[in-house]
Amino acid sequence: MSTKPYGVNELREMFLSFFESKGHLRLPSFSLVPQNDASLLLINSGMAPMKPYFKGEVEPPRHRVCTCQKCIRTGDIENIGKTARHGTYFEMLGNFSFGDYFKHEAIAWSWEFLTKVVGLDKDRLYPSIYENDDEAFDIWTKEVGVPADRIFRFGKEDNFWEHGSGPCGPCSEIYYDRGEKYGCGKPGCTVGCECDRYMEVWNNVFSQFDNDGNGNYTELAHKNIDTGMGLERLAVVCQDVDSLFDVDTVMNITNHVTRITGASYGQSTKTDVSLRVITDHIRASTFMIADGVLPSNEGRGYVLRRLLRRAARHGKLLGMDRPFLFEVVETVIQENESHYTYLRERASYITKVVKVEEENFARTIDGGMKIFGDMLAEHKAKNETQFSGADAFKLYDTYGFPIDLTIEMVEDEGMTLDQAAFTKLMEEQKVRAREARKALGDLAWAGIDLGLDNTPTTFVGYDQTTCDAKVLAVCVGEDVSGTIAGGEDGILVLDRTPFYAEMGGQMADHGVILMGDSRFEVKDVQKDKGGKYLHHGTMIRGSIKVDDVVCAAIDVERRKAIMRAHSATHLLQKALQSVLGDHVHQAGSLVEPDRLRFDFTHYSAVTAEEMAKINAIVQNAVLEGYDVVTREMSIDEAKKMGAMALFSEKYGDTVRVVNMGDYSVELCGGTHVDNTAKVGPFELTSEGSVASGVRRIEAITGKECLKKMERNQECLFQAASMLKTKPADLSDRIQAQLDELRELRHAIESYKAKEAAGEVDRFLFGAHNVSGLKVMTVTVPNADANKLRQMGDMLRDKDPSIAAVLATVNGEKITFLAVCGKEAIARGVKAGELVKQVCTCCGGSGGGKPDSAMGGGKDVLKLDDALAKVDDFVAGKVK
Numbered sequence: 001m002s003t004k005p006y007g008v009n010e011l012r013e014m015f016l017s018f019f020e021s022k023g024h025l026r027l028p029s030f031s032l033v034p035q036n037d038a039s040l041l042l043i044n045s046g047m048a049p050m051k052p053y054f055k056g057e058v059e060p061p062r063h064r065v066c067t068c069q070k071c072i073r074t075g076d077i078e079n080i081g082k083t084a085r086h087g088t089y090f091e092m093l094g095n096f097s098f099g100d101y102f103k104h105e106a107i108a109w110s111w112e113f114l115t116k117v118v119g120l121d122k123d124r125l126y127p128s129i130y131e132n133d134d135e136a137f138d139i140w141t142k143e144v145g146v147p148a149d150r151i152f153r154f155g156k157e158d159n160f161w162e163h164g165s166g167p168c169g170p171c172s173e174i175y176y177d178r179g180e181k182y183g184c185g186k187p188g189c190t191v192g193c194e195c196d197r198y199m200e201v202w203n204n205v206f207s208q209f210d211n212d213g214n215g216n217y218t219e220l221a222h223k224n225i226d227t228g229m230g231l232e233r234l235a236v237v238c239q240d241v242d243s244l245f246d247v248d249t250v251m252n253i254t255n256h257v258t259r260i261t262g263a264s265y266g267q268s269t270k271t272d273v274s275l276r277v278i279t280d281h282i283r284a285s286t287f288m289i290a291d292g293v294l295p296s297n298e299g300r301g302y303v304l305r306r307l308l309r310r311a312a313r314h315g316k317l318l319g320m321d322r323p324f325l326f327e328v329v330e331t332v333i334q335e336n337e338s339h340y341t342y343l344r345e346r347a348s349y350i351t352k353v354v355k356v357e358e359e360n361f362a363r364t365i366d367g368g369m370k371i372f373g374d375m376l377a378e379h380k381a382k383n384e385t386q387f388s389g390a391d392a393f394k395l396y397d398t399y400g401f402p403i404d405l406t407i408e409m410v411e412d413e414g415m416t417l418d419q420a421a422f423t424k425l426m427e428e429q430k431v432r433a434r435e436a437r438k439a440l441g442d443l444a445w446a447g448i449d450l451g452l453d454n455t456p457t458t459f460v461g462y463d464q465t466t467c468d469a470k471v472l473a474v475c476v477g478e479d480v481s482g483t484i485a486g487g488e489d490g491i492l493v494l495d496r497t498p499f500y501a502e503m504g505g506q507m508a509d510h511g512v513i514l515m516g517d518s519r520f521e522v523k524d525v526q527k528d529k530g531g532k533y534l535h536h537g538t539m540i541r542g543s544i545k546v547d548d549v550v551c552a553a554i555d556v557e558r559r560k561a562i563m564r565a566h567s568a569t570h571l572l573q574k575a576l577q578s579v580l581g582d583h584v585h586q587a588g589s590l591v592e593p594d595r596l597r598f599d600f601t602h603y604s605a606v607t608a609e610e611m612a613k614i615n616a617i618v619q620n621a622v623l624e625g626y627d628v629v630t631r632e633m634s635i636d637e638a639k640k641m642g643a644m645a646l647f648s649e650k651y652g653d654t655v656r657v658v659n660m661g662d663y664s665v666e667l668c669g670g671t672h673v674d675n676t677a678k679v680g681p682f683e684l685t686s687e688g689s690v691a692s693g694v695r696r697i698e699a700i701t702g703k704e705c706l707k708k709m710e711r712n713q714e715c716l717f718q719a720a721s722m723l724k725t726k727p728a729d730l731s732d733r734i735q736a737q738l739d740e741l742r743e744l745r746h747a748i749e750s751y752k753a754k755e756a757a758g759e760v761d762r763f764l765f766g767a768h769n770v771s772g773l774k775v776m777t778v779t780v781p782n783a784d785a786n787k788l789r790q791m792g793d794m795l796r797d798k799d800p801s802i803a804a805v806l807a808t809v810n811g812e813k814i815t816f817l818a819v820c821g822k823e824a825i826a827r828g829v830k831a832g833e834l835v836k837q838v839c840t841c842c843g844g845s846g847g848g849k850p851d852s853a854m855g856g857g858k859d860v861l862k863l864d865d866a867l868a869k870v871d872d873f874v875a876g877k878v879k
């Protein structure tokens, strides 16, 4: 029997409906971004997002569930394009039982699906089991009818799923023999060989034991099934193609890449690897961005950046010298939108993010390549074959070079990279970041265990500002013994609280926890992983201990101010979208008392005109006085209402929806005013850039606005009173003053000119006749170089036969100006020579043109002497 070459989209649907027919609830893929799970950067299996169901922390919507889960496995990045079966992005089909059916059904159904539904040749299928799982062996041989010699037994590392202590169990995999042509040809090549002939298609995990952490295994009362089958691998088998890059939907993406780059697929291994890396990485990036990841230098953002930059680098290897990945996004969307319908809505956004990152990278590469070249030359000059880890770290840290890019470039030069040194520097950087986090009082990081169960603190703060509560734990420094005394800083945990813990950008409430005369002041509230609220603060007087009943009361004025800012943030987000466009999405926010900061995706500065519009829309929404209504509902209901669920997909959970009239609907856990009018005054205060493609707007509300208005008002009144007028007449008054000032300046200037002219006339009167030229010297009091020049010009204009030296003294310093009229010059007297003469006499120097020249002197006592010699000097020169 042979199968039909089903397409990827068909196979997905066949799997999900098959398991629906076996009583499973079909759930949509969870987001690639893990929710409430700090142990994982990105979802890497169908089971990962269902951990709370397996652990029994959350009741699953049904005890049989099936999914097709988007997965990212960065650990496989080195394999991409080199093996036939690995992608960093792939989809995992899975059926799950939470304490419902077990081995018999799981094995039987996996066989039924592969052989009956898909129609794979059972002579090509080989199950593997855990070495001593005879139960599975019997099921495969007796119930399914697979001959015993076709079943492989593997050891713990391959076929036993375990993760520290807790639930664990044996696995049973199903391999498909793709035929000799894919084999490595080595003797002993059979199921389990690392080559691509026998390909693992499906893994069934039977979690049946509990490991107490010391290697003691006990049978679980409720056994679970967790299975995973790579959708693309299944397609490889059905379509009988070389690799998962050759299945229908993926090939179409590669085809687009070959069209753009002009490279041809299937000609050389090196080119094929580049084409496959590009195809894989742009698929992964498209899905990650759609789930709200943005390129950055840490965590998920760094994974995305690394994928995009690696793809861009392979583009460069294929000769691309311009951004092109962003064009391929469209094909990724086309190939996947029939199932992942949300991709289309986010298309222009995803394209933009990719394009901006490509452009940034091009700039980085240009800047960093030169540095890399210098480093390389230095290494080579020293005859070193190992590139230093410190240089690689510098390229990473300062120039944004992903380490694998540096490794590849170093290897292209026939060198190796000191990865250990690089890793050490990275670790040191991480420790620094962790220390910073610890300083924030995160108990888990600090390794402090309060010894409490997992019941979350009951939050009553949506409708109450005070409540009575029981003290569950007290922590002072690292001491969790249970009391806190006056003067100490510490943490209180209560069974219920009106204090909002810092979350979703909203700052924590402040306030007091009281018991009789004892008073603890709360300065910060953080929620830990188990949902316990940690009240950080200082015991001002008295003491509090575990089991005490206390009264917790928040600072109501501060809370109100926070609520005003938070509600204003929702109004602002909506206004931004209506003025700038639908691509605007929240990229971060900070809500403080009457102050807010909102980061959003947008690709150019917001103009003054747009700012004015946005301001007006928000102010208008405040004046409209929309009622603010909050409700809890399922995510689907929320989406129907148009809530902006884009980046916070948590399926199966209830969400809190905040409506402001018909104006805005958003998913939000924060606290809000009950009517938008209570936001009071609102004002945008600044706009700027935080990262490429992300802008930041800041605004103030309520009392902050009033304070600012008051300050402005005061300024205005003060200015008006200084000018002896009313604020309304201030600008007229200022204008009048400015006009008057200008007139006065004018008058002064012309007075000065007149005065100078009068002086000049007096000087001329005292001139001597030397061979028919008018020679004069004068020391002008209270003058500067400018005034001398002005007077000199006048003298020359008045009399062409003038030869004059003007001097002025400022402290120890003499400034000289000599001028000669046309006639004087014609007769051989030059200002330049004249000034040199007097300057030299006074121990200085000077020079210039024949008609006008300047200089300086230092010896004031010689001044009169110097001037007295001018007549003789002229007499000696004149012709």
Ligand code: ATP
Binding pocket: 073, 076, 085, 086, 087, 088, 089, 090, 092, 200, 201, 202, 203, 228, 229, 230, 231, 232, 233
């Ligand atoms: P392999 O040894 O081939 O890397 P694995 O043991 O890592 O596989 P599992 O962790 O058991 O695989 O994942 C379950 C299934 O998911 C596999 O049987 C396979 O079909 C698929 N799968 C795993 N990793 C990848 C990948 N990188 N790309 C595509 N499919 C994968």
Ligand code: MG
Binding pocket: none
């Ligand atoms: Mg693997």
